Amino acid sequence: MSSGFARQDNQQVYVLHTYPFKETSLVVELFSRQFGRIAAVAKGARRPRAAMRGMLQAFQPLAASWSGKSELRLLHGVEWRGGMHLLHGQALICGFYLNELILRLLPREDPHEVLFEHYEAALVQLANARQLEQILRRFEKRLLQELGYALPLEHEADSALPVEANREYDYVPERGPVPRGEAQSGVQLRGKTLLDMARDDYSDALTLQQSKLLMRALISHYLGNRPLHTRQLLIDLQQL
Numbered sequence: 001m002s003s004g005f006a007r008q009d010n011q012q013v014y015v016l017h018t019y020p021f022k023e024t025s026l027v028v029e030l031f032s033r034q035f036g037r038i039a040a041v042a043k044g045a046r047r048p049r050a051a052m053r054g055m056l057q058a059f060q061p062l063a064a065s066w067s068g069k070s071e072l073r074l075l076h077g078v079e080w081r082g083g084m085h086l087l088h089g090q091a092l093i094c095g096f097y098l099n100e101l102i103l104r105l106l107p108r109e110d111p112h113e114v115l116f117e118h119y120e121a122a123l124v125q126l127a128n129a130r131q132l133e134q135i136l137r138r139f140e141k142r143l144l145q146e147l148g149y150a151l152p153l154e155h156e157a158d159s160a161l162p163v164e165a166n167r168e169y170d171y172v173p174e175r176g177p178v179p180r181g182e183a184q185s186g187v188q189l190r191g192k193t194l195l196d197m198a199r200d201d202y203s204d205a206l207t208l209q210q211s212k213l214l215m216r217a218l219i220s221h222y223l224g225n226r227p228l229h230t231r232q233l234l235i236d237l238q239q240l
Contacts, residue, residue, distance in 0.1 A: 007067035011035065012081065014119070015058050016099045020046065028056055028075055030064060031102055031119065036110040040066045040075035052078055059085045059095050059123055071108065085123040094132050097230040098122060098139055104223055105147060115146040133212065134202040140215040141197065149222060152176035153198040165192040171214055173221040187214045 012033040021027045026045040030038045045052045052075070055062065061081040066073040087095045098119060106112065122139045126132065144151050154163055157176035163169065169177040170186030177194055178186065189210040196207040197214075219228075 007065065007076075008035070009065040010063045010079075011065070012116075013038075013062050013064045013078075014123075015056050015060070015062065016103050017058075018042075018056055024050075026056065027072065029103060031099075031106075031116065032064070033113055033116045034111060036112055037102065037106050037108045038066065038073060039071060039108065040064075040068075040073035042075045055080065058099060059087055061085075061120070085127045087123070087126055088129065091126045091129045091132060093230060094136060095123060095126055097136065097228070100228055100230045101140070101143060101219070104226065104228070105143065105219075112146050115143060118142045118146070131202075133208055137197070137202055137208070137211050137215060138200050140219060141200075144218060144222070149218075150174065150176070151218075153194045158182075163191045163194050165190070165195055167191045169194065171217075173218055187217045189214060 013030040015028060016031050016037070017029040018026045021041055024044050024046045026042045028040050028042050028045075030040060032038055042052050042056060044050050045056060047053065055078050061083055062078045063081050064078045065076040067076065068074045085095075102115075102119070106115075118139060122135055125135045141151060153176075155161065155176070156163060156169075157172065157178050163177055167190075168180040168188065169191055170180055170183040170188055171177050171194075172183050172186040175183075177191075180188065187210075190206070192204070193207045193210040193214075196202065196204055197211050202208045202211060216231075
């Protein structure tokens with residue numbers, strides 16, 4: 001679905017990323033509830049007294065208006081919708097990680113209203129700065145599912161037999177869990193980890209560890225040879 005040729009007003013959005021455009025403007029990558037990822041030019045937004053200069057910040061609920069028929073829309077204005085999400089420290093980097101995932105995996109103008117709701121909920125949770133890894137794992141799983149990537153967790157890939165909690169598996173991208181020894185590659189994990197992930201239950205320490213390895217492998221598979229900058233930053237921080 002395209003945001004089309006007409007003007008769109010008061011659309012719920014979040015800023016994913018901005019970068020300079022010409023001398024005084026910005027290109028703004030927006031994640032909108034109704035239209036998915038939209039790119040728009042904010043003319044003059046880099047001028048010191050520009051009305052939009054201080055508002056085009058990540059993680060703030062905004063209402064945006066734009067128009068245009070090219071891939072690069074013209075941004076007419078933004079307003080705060082209220083309920084600011086204040087992220088600090090590692091939670092802030094986690095927020096930028098979510099933004100980078102959306103930028104890299106979600107095609108432009110591909111509407112995903114449910115994903116927008118998951119993103120908004122994740123920001124609220126990150127603002128509380130608790131259980132950050134669990135928040136990331138839940139969002140990664142939902143992102144892949146919403147984008148149509150199969151993510152079987154409760155049944156074996158080839159036989160469709162139920163995954164057994166006490167059995168060991170190799171998880172093969174685009175295939176699913178295969179009993180250990182039946183695949184030449186894949187992420188090694190317990191059946192319990194897969195069943196916990198299906199329930200969004202990351203309270204078990206080993207489940208949390210193995211789920212991170214699995215989601216890292218799956219996301220890398222779909223990204224190809226394009227590493228995530230924010231993921232490397234999170235890894236570096238954990239090694240300090």
